Amino acid sequence: MEDLLSVNKLDFFYGQNHALKDVTLPIKKNKITSLIGPSGCGKTTLLRCFNRMHDLYPNNRYQGEIMMEGENILGDRVDVIKLRNSMGMVFQKPTPFPMSVFDNVAYGLRLKSIRNMSVLKEKVEKALRQAAVWEEVKDRLNQNAQGLSGGQQQRLVIARTLAVEPQVILFDESTSALDPISSKKIEELMVELKEDVTIIAVTHNMQQAARISDYTALMYIGSLVEYDDTATIFTNPKHKMTEEYVTGRFG
Numbered sequence: 001m002e003d004l005l006s007v008n009k010l011d012f013f014y015g016q017n018h019a020l021k022d023v024t025l026p027i028k029k030n031k032i033t034s035l036i037g038p039s040g041c042g043k044t045t046l047l048r049c050f051n052r053m054h055d056l057y058p059n060n061r062y063q064g065e066i067m068m069e070g071e072n073i074l075g076d077r078v079d080v081i082k083l084r085n086s087m088g089m090v091f092q093k094p095t096p097f098p099m100s101v102f103d104n105v106a107y108g109l110r111l112k113s114i115r116n117m118s119v120l121k122e123k124v125e126k127a128l129r130q131a132a133v134w135e136e137v138k139d140r141l142n143q144n145a146q147g148l149s150g151g152q153q154q155r156l157v158i159a160r161t162l163a164v165e166p167q168v169i170l171f172d173e174s175t176s177a178l179d180p181i182s183s184k185k186i187e188e189l190m191v192e193l194k195e196d197v198t199i200i201a202v203t204h205n206m207q208q209a210a211r212i213s214d215y216t217a218l219m220y221i222g223s224l225v226e227y228d229d230t231a232t233i234f235t236n237p238k239h240k241m242t243e244e245y246v247t248g249r250f251g
Contacts (some may be wrong), residue, residue: 154175
């Protein structure tokens, strides 16, 4: 199984706060890897290392490496804008821009200097179809995206992410603000999308991690407790803490 990303001895600091400690794990290509663990354990901190979101704030620093295609993406010479294009991110709360459905999906394409309207239309439709929301919005493309339901907005955000053809999509608790029916649609979509992209997902929902992910990593107080294929993590973990967490005895 090919690794797309390899996290090696990663430490991360918010100022003096040592938030991630010696984290090492692979991210398998075209698979879903779930990051689980109690609140404040470092899941989202790790997720945001992959697209260097921490660079947006002062006094944050990385040690160690995240290797991708032979390059340490934490290195000083990395083109961070290009990196973020290849690492789409979907947040907990749907974040459509205050513009039309079409313009939301076309936004990143226009940033890449795609101006030809027929090309834009083709790519927008493709992304909306990939995100399983085309049939619901095809007659509303010129309407404000903020008029969509929460579940539709989240799938629109996924379409906006897919439009620029990322290699990886980072999902940060992306169903926690949605109703069960919308959550199920997003889960099904994530499983379909791994044909085209690699997915890393932070979730508090143990059942969700068990349902959708191929690999699971348990974090605790900034450290990686255990990483394995999801079936092993949930049925035959090596560490007592993992067993207690996935069975609900702590966390």
